[in-house]
Amino acid sequence: MRLSDFIAIGLGLALTAYALLAGADFGAGILHLTFTGRPHQQGSLTRTIGPLWEANHVWLIFCITILFSAFPAAFAALGRVLLAPFTLVLMALVVRGVAFGVLSGAAGLERADRLLGRAFGAASVIAPLLFGASAAAVAQVSSAARTASAAPAGGTPLSVPWTGLFAGMVGLLAVALCAHLGAVFMTSRLERAGEMRLVDGFRRRGLQTGTALLGFSVLALLVAAWKAPSVWHRLTTAGLALVVIGLLATVASVISLARRRYSTARGATLLAGGALMWGWFIAQSPHLIGTRLTIDTAAATAPALTALAVAGGLVLIAVLPAFYLLYVLFARPSPEVTE
Amino acid sequence: MSSPGFAVISHLTAGRGQMGTSLSFHLFFAVLGVGLPLMMLTAEGMHLRTGDPVWRALARRWSKVFALLFAVGAASGTIISFELGLLWPRFMAFAGGIIGLPFSLEGAAFFIEAIFVGIYLYGWNRLSPRAHWLAGFPIALSAAASAFFIVTANAWMNVPRGFQLSHGRVTHVNVLAAMFNPAWATETTHMVLGAYLATTFGVAAVYAVGMLRGRRDAYHRKAITVSLAMAAIIAPLQLGVGDLLGRTVAQHQPATLAAIEGVSHTESGAGLNVGGIPLPGHATTVFNVKVPNLLSLLAYDRPNAPVRGLDTFPKVDRTPLAGWTRLSFIGMVGIGTGLVVLSLWYWLRRRRNGPAPEDRYTLLALAAAGPLAFLANELGWLVSELGRQPWVVYGVFRTASAITTASGLGATFAGFTILYLGLSLVTVWGVRRITTGTPDHGHAPALSVA
Ligand code: HDD
Ligand code: HEM
Ligand code: HEM
Numbered sequence: 001m002r003l004s005d006f007i008a009i010g011l012g013l014a015l016t017a018y019a020l021l022a023g024a025d026f027g028a029g030i031l032h033l034t035f036t037g038r039p040h041q042q043g044s045l046t047r048t049i050g051p052l053w054e055a056n057h058v059w060l061i062f063c064i065t066i067l068f069s070a071f072p073a074a075f076a077a078l079g080r081v082l083l084a085p086f087t088l089v090l091m092a093l094v095v096r097g098v099a100f101g102v103l104s105g106a107a108g109l110e111r112a113d114r115l116l117g118r119a120f121g122a123a124s125v126i127a128p129l130l131f132g133a134s135a136a137a138v139a140q141v142s143s144a145a146r147t148a149s150a151a152p153a154g155g156t157p158l159s160v161p162w163t164g165l166f167a168g169m170v171g172l173l174a175v176a177l178c179a180h181l182g183a184v185f186m187t188s189r190l191e192r193a194g195e196m197r198l199v200d201g202f203r204r205r206g207l208q209t210g211t212a213l214l215g216f217s218v219l220a221l222l223v224a225a226w227k228a229p230s231v232w233h234r235l236t237t238a239g240l241a242l243v244v245i246g247l248l249a250t251v252a253s254v255i256s257l258a259r260r261r262y263s264t265a266r267g268a269t270l271l272a273g274g275a276l277m278w279g280w281f282i283a284q285s286p287h288l289i290g291t292r293l294t295i296d297t298a299a300a301t302a303p304a305l306t307a308l309a310v311a312g313g314l315v316l317i318a319v320l321p322a323f324y325l326l327y328v329l330f331a332r333p334s335p336e337v338t339e
Numbered sequence: 340m341s342s343p344g345f346a347v348i349s350h351l352t353a354g355r356g357q358m359g360t361s362l363s364f365h366l367f368f369a370v371l372g373v374g375l376p377l378m379m380l381t382a383e384g385m386h387l388r389t390g391d392p393v394w395r396a397l398a399r400r401w402s403k404v405f406a407l408l409f410a411v412g413a414a415s416g417t418i419i420s421f422e423l424g425l426l427w428p429r430f431m432a433f434a435g436g437i438i439g440l441p442f443s444l445e446g447a448a449f450f451i452e453a454i455f456v457g458i459y460l461y462g463w464n465r466l467s468p469r470a471h472w473l474a475g476f477p478i479a480l481s482a483a484a485s486a487f488f489i490v491t492a493n494a495w496m497n498v499p500r501g502f503q504l505s506h507g508r509v510t511h512v513n514v515l516a517a518m519f520n521p522a523w524a525t526e527t528t529h530m531v532l533g534a535y536l537a538t539t540f541g542v543a544a545v546y547a548v549g550m551l552r553g554r555r556d557a558y559h560r561k562a563i564t565v566s567l568a569m570a571a572i573i574a575p576l577q578l579g580v581g582d583l584l585g586r587t588v589a590q591h592q593p594a595t596l597a598a599i600e601g602v603s604h605t606e607s608g609a610g611l612n613v614g615g616i617p618l619p620g621h622a623t624t625v626f627n628v629k630v631p632n633l634l635s636l637l638a639y640d641r642p643n644a645p646v647r648g649l650d651t652f653p654k655v656d657r658t659p660l661a662g663w664t665r666l667s668f669i670g671m672v673g674i675g676t677g678l679v680v681l682s683l684w685y686w687l688r689r690r691r692n693g694p695a696p697e698d699r700y701t702l703l704a705l706a707a708a709g710p711l712a713f714l715a716n717e718l719g720w721l722v723s724e725l726g727r728q729p730w731v732v733y734g735v736f737r738t739a740s741a742i743t744t745a746s747g748l749g750a751t752f753a754g755f756t757i758l759y760l761g762l763s764l765v766t767v768w769g770v771r772r773i774t775t776g777t778p779d780h781g782h783a784p785a786l787s788v789a
Contacts, residue, residue: 051457054413058453062446064420068431069439076432079424083745086425090418091758097414098762101407102769300436300512307440307514315447322454322477329458329465 004299007070007309008288011063016277018059020181020270023174025053027182029096029124030175031205032117041201042117045182046104048189051330053100055323062315069308071298074288081160082134089130096123125175130162132174136220137162139284140228141292166220166228173216177273180209184253184269188262192331203257206265210254213272217247231283239283246275351739353748354426357755359724361419363717364759368412370716372452373486373531374538375405376479381565383472393557399463401542403773406460411766413453418755426748430731430741433509437502438492440514445488452481483531490530494522497723498591499732521591525584526723532577533719537712539570540678544709547702560695563705571682578679581672582637588726589638589646592733595726597649598661599668600634609634609646616669617662658728667721674715681708 028045035041068075079086099119137160161167183206190199221243224232235243253268286294299305348356379401386394420442423431455477462471495501501517503510543566546559589596596602601612611634634646649657658664681704688696731738742748 051461054410054453055450055457057413057417058446058449061417061420061449062443064424065439065442065446068424068435069443070436072432072435072439075424075435076428079421079426079428079431080743080745083425083743083747083751086421087751087754090421091754093417094411094414094758094762097410098765098769101410102765102772105403105407105769105773300439301509303512304436304439304514308443311440311443311447315443315450318447319450319454322451326454326457330461 002296003302003305003309004070004295005286007066007299007305007312008285008295010312011066011070012278012281014059014063014066016274018056018063019177019277020273021056022053022059023128023178023273024181024185025049025056026124026128027178027180027209028053028186029100029121029182030179031182031186031202033121033125034205035201036114036117036121038201040198044190044195044198045186046100048186048330050104052326055326066308066312070300070305071288071295072300074293074298077289077293078138082138082162085130085134085137085162089127089134092123092126092130095119096127099123124178128174128178129171131171133162133167133171134160135174135280136167136170136228136231137164138289139231139280140164140166141289164227166223166231169216169220169223173213173220173276176209176213176216177276180206180213180253181269181273183209184257184262184265187257188266189331191262199262203260203262206257207254210250210257210269214247214250214254217250217276234283235279238285239279242275242279242282246272246279249275348749348752350746350748351742353752354742355738357748357752358419358422358426360752360756360759361415361422362720364763365412365415365419366716366720367713368408368415369486370534370537370713371405371408371541372412373482373534374541375401375408376475376482377535378538378542378565378569379405380472380475380479381569383475385565387468387472393561396558397562400774402460404770406456407766407769407773409456411762413449416449425745425751426743427731427741428743430736433736434496434732436509437512437514437517438495441488441491441518445485448481448485448488451477452485455481483534486531486534487527490527491518491520491523493723494526495520496732497526497595497727498522498587499735504735522584522587525580525587529577529580529584529719532573532580533716536570536573536577536678537709537716539566539573540705540712541709542566543570544706547705547709550697551699551702551706555697564695567682567685567705570678571686574675574679574682578675581675586638592727593647594649594652594657595664595733596638597647597652598658598664598726599722600638600646601661601665602634602646602648603650604648605645605651606648607643607645609644611637617665655729658726660725660728664722664725667718667725671715671718671722674711674718678708678712678715681705 028049032042032045035045064075067078096119099116103113103116103120140161183202186202187199187206190196190202221232221235224235249268249272253265253272256262256265256268286296288295288298300308379398382394382401383398385391386398455474458466459471459474459478462474466474495517498520499517500520501513501515543563546562546566549559550563585596588599600609601617602609611630613630638644638646649661685696685701685705688701727733729737729739731741
């Protein structure tokens with residue numbers, strides 16, 4: 001394996017960290033929406049993600065910087081074809097940040113809080129929906145079209161069907177995964193904090209979202225077989241093991257929730273999410289975009305890659321212990337309203 | 340710049356407008372993100388030393404406001420990093436592999452910052468007072484570090500180094516030489532000081548307004564004292580660093596220097612235009628006051644050194660916005676000089692431990708200085724960006740060749756502009772919700788906050 005392959009794996013890991021950790025925060029926003037009018041549940045959600053969500057969000061920034069430093073041609077190509085969906089994602093992200101910041105900054109009039117909560121929740125649905133749809137659309141790009149636009153100047157626009165049926169299905173799948181992550185994380189945290197009164201509501205949400213996750217996974221696979229044959233083909237060959245693991249883990253998560261084994265459910269959900277992400281990566285490798293642009297052709301020059309690998313390693317050595325500290329310190333949401 | 344007949348603005352203008360709007364929006368919060376942690380640390384440290392509850396109340400109030408502004412800063416920064424690819428894919432395909440290192444290191448700084456922001460903001464009751472105070476240090480340090488890293492990237496765009504071009508392909512990349520290009524030291528120092536300056540004057544302005552409204556209590560006095568103490572150190576430094584930065588520009592970006600100094604024809608022993616304010620759209624300038632030989636002296640250390648005029652550059656290689664560049668520059672330098680004068684004047688009147696000047700005019704001047712210090716930062720960026728035109732990477736890559744080929748920029752520009760306007764309003768409203776809410780429990784109601 002070349003250095004660029006290791007960096008691509010690192011990028012995949014960082015993207016998985018973002019999908020699972022920030023995904024749970026999006027999930028909190030989605031659940032917030034479903035608990036409109038129930039201040040206890042909503043309060044426990046904002047208190048739980050308050051100290052964590054900014055740090056989780058940085059995984060996205062980290063992915064972007066690795067992508068454009070190590071694979072500038074891929075970043076450029078993606079930027080060109082995903083202008084519309086990513087513009088909407090960015091708008092959702094900034095609305096979400098501002099709404100959450102104002103909401104958790106100070107309590108205000110009830111009507112204002114409700115409006116902010118709605119904005120926070122809606123944006124938390126839109127972002128994963130479009131992230132999922134964009135990912136599915138990029139996976140569908142096939143080598144059948146004209147040759148890759150690796151050159152900095154121009155190149156043929158790829159056709160990226162982010163509004164297609166398959167993309168929509170995967171978007172819904174992403175939303176369900178986030179909501180399920182959020183619900184499962186909440187049950188195990190609240191259980192440890194001894195807030196049994198609240199656990200039940202989240203358990204119910206976990207059962208609902210887990211079922212939805214399972215349903216959308218199966219549906220997405222069926223739609224792939226029908227509408228995105230190249231993706232279906234790769235998922236059922238290279239990615240098959242991970243697809244099966246993902247489906248089984250989702251079932252395990254729902255069963256553990258039903259039996260009130262909250263930490264087992266959390267582990268199973270993380271496994272399901274990880275299998276989903278890596279199923280996609282494996283099915284696509286060695287390509288960064290569908291079956292068009294390979295890791296090798298998109299890679300920056302060797303000195304740039306070396307510098308990036310060294311810097312990235314140092315970053316993780318500095319950051320991971322701090323991350324651990326953060327999660328230990330806020331392992332349970334504080335029972336009192338914090339400032 | 341080509342403009343299709345039916346469009347209101349051209350594709351390129353829409354892209355530049357969107358980038359500029361996003362950056363100006365972000366810069367406002369970025370500056371506070373760098374500066375406020377330092378002030379929170381100072382106030383909390385004073386509380387640990389003196390036990391005075393007013394210091395603690397200040398630190399807590401500032402940290403709550405910071406929490407909101409940090410959230411907006413993080414979200415708007417994310418927009419920019421995506422926009423680099425969405426708006427300028429060709430530029431990023433070229434530059435990503437050269438200047439990615441500082442961006443990746445900046446990612447590290449963001450991580451540390453965001454993690455400790457979580458610990459600091461939500462840890463008041465979970466950590467000992469000392470440990471809590473210490474948790475603020477990584478925030479202040481990594482915020483300054485992130486500003487440092489991002490600005491080395493911008494310095495590279497002004498003075499590109501660390502690569503070769505052969506047949507349009509990038510070769511011989513040296514990422515360290517790119518990052519530590521000749522402009523890195525002066526540009527980054529100038530930016531970080533600019534951020535501290537805007538924050539200190541901004542905070543002073545908030546409390547000056549409070550005093551003008553009659554809230555003359557210990558809380559307001561302490562806030563103004565600590566801000567102006569910091570400002571009085573930083574403002575003169577910024578003047579000096581600005582001069583050094585001017586020399587960097589003179590050496591490496593002659594076309595930019597000619598634009599910012601308003602030198603249209605080559606002169607030896609060039610004088611410094613102190614007035615010479617351009618009227619955009621006109622060829623003439625007003626208030627033509629010139630100090631003989633000063634520009635040559637400042638830029639090249641020799642009173643008779645020649646300074647190249649703008650008209651010696653081919654038309655395609657000089658900024659089409661020279662007038663606006665010059666205006667922004669005059670604005671920045673004027674404000675910077677004013678801030679130095681104001682902070683020195685304040686401390687001269689106050690002397691050691693004497694009563695602070697609290698007359699109406701001092702307070703009004705302080706109230707005005709805050710927004711102006713923020714404006715100076717925005718103007719500085721305009722100088723740097725407009726002065727570099729028509730290049731996105733000076734002398735190497737043209738802005739017009741960097742813009743995306745995807746269509747629809749008019750719509751995204753309009754969408755983001757409306758969004759930013761709305762978000763600004765919501766943020767102001769959110770800060771007011773925090774500052775007009777009930778003051779921190781356990782303190783006398785006299786401690787209400789501006
Ligand atoms: C004054 C220094 C400064 C300047 C000129 C910029 N930034 Fe910034 N940025 C910061 C100082 C900063 C900060 C203080 O570190 C922020 C502000 C609030 C925050 O969340 O961190 C931040 C946040 C921030 C974030 C979010 C990080 C997070 O989640 O914490 C990103 C992705 C960027 N910035 C990217 C950029 C880009 C691409 C810029 C210009 C091209 C830029 N920033 C200019
Ligand atoms: C490495 C980091 C940066 C990159 C890649 C970058 C890139 C660009 C590009 C491509 C443009 C459009 C071309 C132009 O109009 O000049 C632009 C404009 C601009 N940038 Fe930079 N820039 C960077 C750093 C910054 C920073 C940190 C700021 C301040 C926050 C800034 C402030 C501006 C402003 C105000 C404009 C608008 C100028 C205009 O409309 O012409 N830039 N930037
Ligand atoms: C008082 C005298 C000042 C001088 C002589 C001065 C000089 C300069 C020069 C020559 C540039 C252009 C650099 C380029 O083209 O890349 C610049 C940029 C800039 N200035 Fe100033 N400046 C002064 C005051 C200030 C003040 C008071 C602030 C903010 C509070 C400020 C903020 C900035 C910023 C943010 C930039 C762009 C980023 C950078 O290049 O670091 N400046 N300044």
